[in-house]
Amino acid sequence: MVERVTVSGEIHSVFKARVNVQGVVVAPSALEATSTRAETIQVQASSAAASDNPCQPEKLPFSLIHQPCLGMHAQFHKTLRLPSRRLFGYGLYNQYGISYRRFHSVLASRSYDVSHPPVIYVYEQADNHQEAVGLLNTLQTPFVVLKKQIEAGIKPDETTNEEMRKYLDKIGYSVHYNPHPMAEAADVPCSNKIWTNSISFTLPGLRVKAQLAPSWTQSCHNTASHMISLEMSVFSRPHISLRFGNAFGSTRFLYPEIYLPNTSLRYGISLKRPQRNQRSPL
Amino acid sequence: MKPVYFRYLTLMSYHVFLQEGVDAAVYEVGIGGQYDSTNVVENPAVTGISTLGIDHVFALGNTIEKIAWHKGGIQKKGALSFTVKQSPGALAVVQGRAEERKVKTLTILDEDSRLAGVKIRPDAAFQRLNASLAIKLAETALQKLDPRFEICPTLPKEFVDGLEQVVWRGRCELKKEGNVTWYLDGAHTQDSIMVATNWFVGESFQKYEISAKCIDTITYQEQARDSCPHFQSTRPPRSY
Numbered sequence: 166m167v168e169r170v171t172v173s174g175e176i177h178s179v180f181k182a183r184v185n186v187q188g189v190v191v192a193p194s195a196l197e198a199t200s201t202r203a204e205t206i207q208v209q210a211s212s213a214a215a216s217d218n219p220c221q222p223e224k225l226p227f228s229l230i231h232q233p234c235l236g237m238h239a240q241f242h243k244t245l246r247l248p249s250r251r252l253f254g255y256g257l258y259n260q261y262g263i264s265y266r267r268f269h270s271v272l273a274s275r276s277y278d279v280s281h282p283p284v285i286y287v288y289e290q291a292d293n294h295q296e297a298v299g300l301l302n303t304l305q306t307p308f309v310v311l312k313k314q315i316e317a318g319i320k321p322d323e324t325t326n327e328e329m330r331k332y333l334d335k336i337g338y339s340v341h342y343n344p345h346p347m348a349e350a351a352d353v354p355c356s357n358k359i360w361t362n363s364i365s366f367t368l369p370g371l372r373v374k375a376q377l378a379p380s381w382t383q384s385c386h387n388t389a390s391h392m393i394s395l396e397m398s399v400f401s402r403p404h405i406s407l408r409f410g411n412a413f414g415s416t417r418f419l420y421p422e423i424y425l426p427n428t429s430l431r432y433g434i435s436l437k438r439p440q441r442n443q444r445s446p447l
Numbered sequence: 448m449k450p451v452y453f454r455y456l457t458l459m460s461y462h463v464f465l466q467e468g469v470d471a472a473v474y475e476v477g478i479g480g481q482y483d484s485t486n487v488v489e490n491p492a493v494t495g496i497s498t499l500g501i502d503h504v505f506a507l508g509n510t511i512e513k514i515a516w517h518k519g520g521i522q523k524k525g526a527l528s529f530t531v532k533q534s535p536g537a538l539a540v541v542q543g544r545a546e547e548r549k550v551k552t553l554t555i556l557d558e559d560s561r562l563a564g565v566k567i568r569p570d571a572a573f574q575r576l577n578a579s580l581a582i583k584l585a586e587t588a589l590q591k592l593d594p595r596f597e598i599c600p601t602l603p604k605e606f607v608d609g610l611e612q613v614v615w616r617g618r619c620e621l622k623k624e625g626n627v628t629w630y631l632d633g634a635h636t637q638d639s640i641m642v643a644t645n646w647f648v649g650e651s652f653q654k655y656e657i658s659a660k661c662i663d664t665i666t667y668q669e670q671a672r673d674s675c676p677h678f679q680s681t682r683p684p685r686s687y
Contacts, residue, residue: 320506321482329487332450332458 450484453477457484471588478503481520493587494521494550495580496530498573499537500638511537519544528553529583531576556580561602566611569619569646578610619646 450458457477464472471492476483496518499511507514515537522528528550530541538555545553558572559579567574585606589596622629630650634643
């Protein structure tokens with residue numbers, strides 16, 4: 166179930182980097198629910214990529230490109246061409262289509278070692294309605310997977326949170342609860358290398374609420390920028406996309422300063438950062 | 448052990464955000480809350496629960512109360528929690544979960560009076576309520592990030608700009624191509640289909656006074672959902 170596709174042209178980072186990739190991608194087709202095979206994705210990238218790249222290249226510290234997870238459905242059907250703006254044309258940054266937005270905003274959000282870029286570049290274009298529906302279906306877990314889960318009576322329970330913690334541990338992050346974060350404020354120096362804050366909110370049901378996420382971050386950014394350096398990210402459901410562009414700024418904000426250097430706020434995940442270029446066994 | 452698709456994306460987000468050294472991250476849960484893959488952040492700055500609807504019934508249950516139990520699971524000990532008006536049954540469950548999980552406070556928000564004059568799109572009550580929740584979450588987060596931040600009696604310009612200028616492609620979006628106007632929105636539950644329909648009606652009928660008979664609708668439905676059978680019951684009314 167390995168198909169080949171040729172990727173050519175530029176891939177624009179939505180944040181700050183730009184990576185040029187030319188080569189051949191070998192990607193897994195939709196994985197079966199019981200599949201445990203280690204598929205291989207090979208990307209041969211142009212070494213000319215770094216010229217426009219303001220970031221220090223680095224490798225992805227876990228090898229997802231070699232072991233696509235169950236349920237991931239990167240499908241490549243044909244040689245890619247320039248995108249059809251008619252169906253999915255959203256301007257310069259999003260002209261690569263819906264799948265581009267999903268994967269690229271996550272995976273290509275920074276620069277990596279171009280000899281092994283973790284770019285799973287999914288771009289398809291639809292020539293007819295049926296094909297468009299088929300492409301839309303690639304944006305979700307394959308129905309066969311869901312069906313098998315339902316038939317097996319598999320429902321999320323308390324073990325799922327523990328599994329997530331194990332996954333995080335495997336890729337080099339630890340999650341531990343600090344019961345009194347403010348109590349340690351005076352003793353623990355703040356670093357922008359530590360994820361000090363996380364804001365969680367749920368947007369069930371009425372999907373229009375998701376509109377407020379970029380609005381929210383924009384507000385935070387604008388209000389806070391004169392006081393602190395603020396870098397912010399949004400994680401939303403995969404079939405809901407954010408617009409990254411120049412008109413209203415990016416949802417993510419990068420500033421060189423360390424914010425509030427004399428203040429410590431500790432929330433959320435405390436992490437042990439993996440060494441750069443270190444690969445996780447995941 | 449390999450993560451399923453959504454967990455994989457969630458792991459990717461943790462990795463990318465952490466590698467980027469973000470100061471704050473906004474996480475939307477995937478399915479439910481209690482057992483969702485995003486629910487590993489033990490001490491979030493703030494949590495918010497917007498209007499609950501019936502969705503993911505296989506995993507969460509088929510009543511709003513059962514679903515509310517899962518949603519209430521994102522609230523954390525010692526953390527501030529906010530929600531908006533819910534149905535009585537759902538609200539009771541969320542409040543119960545807040546007590547059980549020993550949240551610092553659970554605040555039930557009404558529409559923020561400072562939104563008067565702010566152009567919220569779509570200009571509907573539910574969206575103004577959502578905006579109120581977003582404002583409160585933002586203010587709370589900013590207070591955590593910077594103790595000097597003060598909540599203003601009027602919305603700061605930055606908040607207003609953020610709310611008014613937000614662009615979310617494919618969500619309540621009008622796209623003009625020559626003589627054709629595309630009304631782009633998405634929905635996957637009966638409630639949200641109704642919301643999308645009402646938005647479409649409000650935009651198109653008021654501007655162009657077209658007849659419902661003139662409307663061709665194209666729907667796309669995720670394979671595992673069954674919202675479309677209800678679509679007939681949610682046909683656009685003639686008045687917004």
